[in-house]
Amino acid sequence: TQLLExxxxxxxxxxxxxxxxxxxxxxxxxSLQWYRQEPGEGPVLLVTVVTGGEVKKLKRLTFQFxxxxxxxxxxITAAQPGDTGLYLxxxxxxxxxxxxxxxxxxxxx
Amino acid sequence: xxxxxxxxxxxVTEMGQEVTLRCKPISGHNxxxxxxxxxxxxxxxxxxxxxxxxxxxxxxxxDRFSAKMPNASFSTLKIQPSxxxxxxxxxxxxxxxxGPYEQYFGPGTRLTVT
Numbered sequence: 001t002q003l004l005e006x007x008x009x010x011x012x013x014x015x016x017x018x019x020x021x022x023x024x025x026x027x028x029x030x031s032l033q034w035y036r037q038e039p040g041e042g043p044v045l046l047v048t049v050v051t052g053g054e055v056k057k058l059k060r061l062t063f064q065f066x067x068x069x070x071x072x073x074x075x076i077t078a079a080q081p082g083d084t085g086l087y088l089x090x091x092x093x094x095x096x097x098x099x100x101x102x103x104x105x106x107x108x109x
Numbered sequence: 110x111x112x113x114x115x116x117x118x119x120x121v122t123e124m125g126q127e128v129t130l131r132c133k134p135i136s137g138h139n140x141x142x143x144x145x146x147x148x149x150x151x152x153x154x155x156x157x158x159x160x161x162x163x164x165x166x167x168x169x170x171x172d173r174f175s176a177k178m179p180n181a182s183f184s185t186l187k188i189q190p191s192x193x194x195x196x197x198x199x200x201x202x203x204x205x206x207x208g209p210y211e212q213y214f215g216p217g218t219r220l221t222v223t
Contacts, residue, residue, distance in 0.1 A: 031209050042113075042200050042214030043152075050209050088152065095140055095210045096165065099152040 003027075004091055004100035012106040013079055021074045021103045023089035030092050032065055032072045037086040037102075079107045111135070113215035115201050121221045127189040130218045133182055134203030142212065143176055143186050144200040152200070158184065159206050191222045 004025045013019055023032070031050045035043035047056050049065035049072060056063045060083075062075040072089055084107050089100045114133040122128055134141050142157040156166040161178045169176070173192070178184040188195055198219050202212040 033211065035214075040216075042202075042216050045211055045213060048209050048211050090212075092210050095159070095204065095206055096157065097142070097154065097210075097212060099154075101151045 004089055004098055006087075006089060006100035006103050008103060009101065010104050010106075012108065015080055015107055015109050016078050017107075019076050019079060019105070021076075021087055021105075022071070023073070023100050024071045025091055025098075026070065027091065027093075027098075028069050029098075030069075030094065032069070033090045033092065033097070034063055034072070034074055035088040035090065037088060038084075043086075043088055076105075079105075081107045081109050083107050113201055113203055113213055115199075115215035115218050117218060118216060119219045119221075121223065122191055123223055124192055125190045126222075127187065128191045128195075128220060128222075130186040130199050130201075130220070132184045132186070132201030132215060134184070134201070135213055136182070137205070138203035138213075139181065139206045140204045140210075141178060141184050142202040142204075143184070144202065144214075145197045146200060146217070147197045155186070188220075191220075193222045196220055196222050 007022045033048050034046045037043040047063045052067045052069045054065045060077045064073050087103045090097045116131045139160050143155040146152045155168045156176045158178045176186045198217045200217045202214045204212045
């Protein structure tokens with residue numbers, strides 16, 4: 001079984017703070033995706049990382065794939081209330097996806 | 110472009126009744142996935158299809174669950190008979206069957222079995 005562990009499970013911060021969410025596994029993945037899910041909606045794909053050590057930036061969000069392609073991190077700079085949601089990582093292996101349990105982020109104004 | 114379409118968005122039914130959830134994937138996508146999401150267990154893969162063929166149904170919880178994909182633009186997930194523990198949000202997602210593999214989710218169907 002390819003399990004992905006996310007930490008922390010819950011995070012409540014003030015607007016303007018920085019934060020990092022981690023996604024760890026003992027398995028190697030071909031790629032890794034990050035999604036954000038808001039209440040009542042489906043997960044929305046934010047980014048896909050493919051190469052070990054790869055770093056991608058999406059405005060204030062920075063995503064990194066571990067060198068061994070087993071782990072990833074998501075860093076948010078100067079968080080805003082609009083960043084509030086459930087962040088999910090998913091490891092992909094031959095078009096099959098394994099999801100972490102998620103990090104629920106609340107950014108207070 | 111239309112995203113993944115699911116219907117109904119909400120379903121309330123009584124225990125023992127048959128429930129059918131429907132999904133239309135993104136046009137051109139040839140992989141389709143059914144997931145179930147609950148607070149306790151998170152997002153669980155139930156089954157996925159490649160080119161309309163079921164590839165992995167190991168996540169289907171019981172024989173009460175069945176899924177079909179009669180053509181490239183339509184899939185159903187059926188629960189018969191339904192039980193209260195089936196209450197969850199069911200998502201359909203689609204992707205291209207070539208790398209980098211990226212899934213796109215529908216809005217989900219919230220199922221409540223009383």
